[in-house]
Amino acid sequence: MLEIIFPYRNRGIERVKKSLDALANQTNKNFSVHFVDYGSDIETAKQVEVLIQNYSFAKYQYHPTNFQPWNKSRALNTVIKQLKAGFCFVADIDMIFHPEFVARAITLQKENTATYFKVGFLSENETKYTKQFNAYSINFESTHEATGLTMFPVKALHKIKGFDEYYHFWGAEDTDVHLRLKNDGCEIVFYEKEILLLHQWHKSYRSKETKKLTSDLQLSNIVRLNHQHLKHAGLNNTTIVNIERWGEPLSQEGYQLLESFSGKSKIILNKKETINHLLFCELPKVDKTITRFIIETDDFQNSLKYKIKKLLEKKVPNYYTLKAVNDKLLLHIISFYRNYNYNCKVIESAHKIELTICKP
Structure with missing residues (x-):
């Protein structure tokens, strides 16, 4: 069994549908989806909840954090903390999955080993189309530095108390969890033999930053701060960081x-x-x-x-x-x-x- 976790807030419904449709076409059905809506506005939340009801393998959960900064780490931890054992895959709503993704991922499951995957990035124009996986034209490929799409042994994540919830907005939480798992003796493997994941194009999150005050919560230079926090974790051989109430969002x-x-x-x-x-x-x-x-x-x-x-x-x-x-x-x-x-x-x-x- 592979537990797939989608952290989500206010993204396009068509993007969500493409990703879930690709999972519906998996040759191996031994998976389930935990769709964590971490604070979408009410209208978007209603739309995506209705959409997800069409997929028997997916479970929708909403957290009322719409007046808090985006925190991918805590969104993921709400699920990770509840899992008993086995393996989980941290997904992204921008992903289109190869039909053999789940089958291949399950063959790669190994005790105390986390595996992350090479990704093919689509252009803005290519993203507009709905095609068979192998029919898409890939614009460029990710390298070992892109750590966001990883399959983890649940016990290893429990041991280090999940993703570091200090990281807010965006930047570095994925690399941080790899680093802390390594520090705790977990092996990290980059699977690059084939491309099993395609990334739908979107504007850079950093392009949305503004120097003006906005109702969409923003914090200037947060990316630099997050990378300094990552550097600190590396220098101090950090493993456990969430001491209190990890994986417990606003009820x-x-x-x-x-x-x-x-x-x-x-x-x-x-x-x-x-x-x-x-x-x-x-x-x-x-x-x-x-x-x-x-x-x-x-x-x-x-x-x-x-x-x-x-x-x-x-x-x-x-x-x-x-x-x-x-x-x-x-x-x-x-x-x-x-x-x-x-x-x-x-x-x-x-x-x-x-x-x-x-x-x-």
Whole structure:
């Protein structure tokens, strides 16, 4: 048996259908699919759930993390933690599977060995078509450096407590888990004898990054930070990293409690001293009582009086931009509060950031 795990959020339905159709055509049916929807918007979630009902081998599960940053590691760990034994394959919704993929993967299963696969990348134009696997024209092939599509022995992943949940947004979590498995004595093998997986073209995730504040949660330079974290794991021969509550996302009950909060919000202006106090003094004191912080621009910052005093080099408050506040807040959340129950919203129309948070 091969347990296939798809981590997912807000991707095109046609892309999902192509991938699942390819699995429906497998010659070896000894597999199951765990489709983890980690926080898609409600409309997309409904559409993909209905689609997946057409595939008897697939099970859909939704986690209400739509107001949290994307965390592929935790999405995967929600399934990995529940598996008892055997092998799991970390898939990608962009994949088109060769009809013999499952059959071949099962023959490669070996105790304490993780196997990852060479991938053929399709061009933008080629991705538009639906063809037999071998009829597709491959644009280029992946090398051993592309580690994202791996079949793991479940016991080996349990031993190191899964993927490192520090990694948010994108970058390095796949290479990190290979590194930590190696450090723990697991063999990592690159299967490159044939191409069994094709990657549907899409725009680079990094191309969506913006220097402006956006309701689509973003953190500037997160890729660099993630790669520094990977480097740290290598230098320190790291194995186990998730000490507390790994594989436990925000529950539906926790989400509803956060969303139904009706208490008094704490208004935080964007003065540097008030933001620093929030980060270093107020957030560390958050307990099981739900607290809502609303961060907004000080009206004085946009006043004529402020501009004149600043021009005359008089004493005026120092401010962070809301984008800078966003980055500082998200960095603190993923570093220190990722195991808390929280929703973080950027309300673009009102130029506000809203954080609702409590200990689980």
